[in-house]
Amino acid sequence: DAGVTQSPTHLIKTRGQQVTLRCSPKSGHDTVSWYQQALGQGPQFIFQYYEEEERQRGNFPDRFSGHQFPNYSSELNVNALLLGDSALYLCASSLGLWQYFGPGTRLTVT
Amino acid sequence: KQEVTQIPAALSVPEGENLVLNCSFTDSAIYNLQWFRQDPGKGLTSLLLIQSSQREQTSGRLNASLDKSSGRSTLYIAASQPGDSATYLCAVRFTGANSKLTFGKGITLSVRP
Numbered sequence: 001d002a003g004v005t006q007s008p009t010h011l012i013k014t015r016g017q018q019v020t021l022r023c024s025p026k027s028g029h030d031t032v033s034w035y036q037q038a039l040g041q042g043p044q045f046i047f048q049y050y051e052e053e054e055r056q057r058g059n060f061p062d063r064f065s066g067h068q069f070p071n072y073s074s075e076l077n078v079n080a081l082l083l084g085d086s087a088l089y090l091c092a093s094s095l096g097l098w099q100y101f102g103p104g105t106r107l108t109v110t
Numbered sequence: 111k112q113e114v115t116q117i118p119a120a121l122s123v124p125e126g127e128n129l130v131l132n133c134s135f136t137d138s139a140i141y142n143l144q145w146f147r148q149d150p151g152k153g154l155t156s157l158l159l160i161q162s163s164q165r166e167q168t169s170g171r172l173n174a175s176l177d178k179s180s181g182r183s184t185l186y187i188a189a190s191q192p193g194d195s196a197t198y199l200c201a202v203r204f205t206g207a208n209s210k211l212t213f214g215k216g217i218t219l220s221v222r223p
Contacts, residue, residue, distance in 0.1 A: 042213030101154040
């Protein structure tokens with residue numbers, strides 16, 4: 001059983017551009033959450049998707065948006081990138097108690 | 111405000127030592143608490159999960175305890191090894207938070223051979 005997968009692994013973007021990150025949850029997991037982890041910090045909750053709807057949102061601006069597809073995979077979109085958006089973006093899937101995290105996408109904004 | 115704190119930020123110990131990593135949280139209304147391990151530049155690996163009704167969980171050389179009333183959890187690592195070197199993160203699922211986890215900043219552990 002493949003775990004949570006994310007693509008791409010690394011990404012370099014220029015300030016002002018837009019980016020899309022992708023996540024495939026563990027088989028059978030219906031809930032996907034996205035987290036941002038800045039260097040030296042703990043992950044910060046961005047939002048969570050369940051049944052293709054945004055169920056909960058953290059303290060992130062509207063530049064951060066997402067989508068969940070019928071197969072439960074998910075995308076995170078960030079518009080008008082800022083230097084401060086440089087971070088490791090983690091996707092987590094869950095079905096019940098445990099949350100399983102993917103390897104993350106390292107986004108660098110220059 | 112619901113917060114999770116991990117102190118100290120870094121710890122260095124000689125191989126073989128038993129050690130305790132601490133985690134504190136501001137609200138005792140929790141659903142569960144998870145400990146994760148993160149290697150440099152990598153994702154998170156789940157180590158242990160403690161339900162709010164439980165006092166402790168064990169997996170191999172790891173033991174995690176939970177004291178909701180005092181807002182504390184500890185991760186005990188027995189007979190530490192250089193391979194245990196990593197950042198250990200504590201994450202709390204507060205009641206009413208759906209699946210949202212609130213993380214501490216982590217403790218970076220270095221085990222010296």
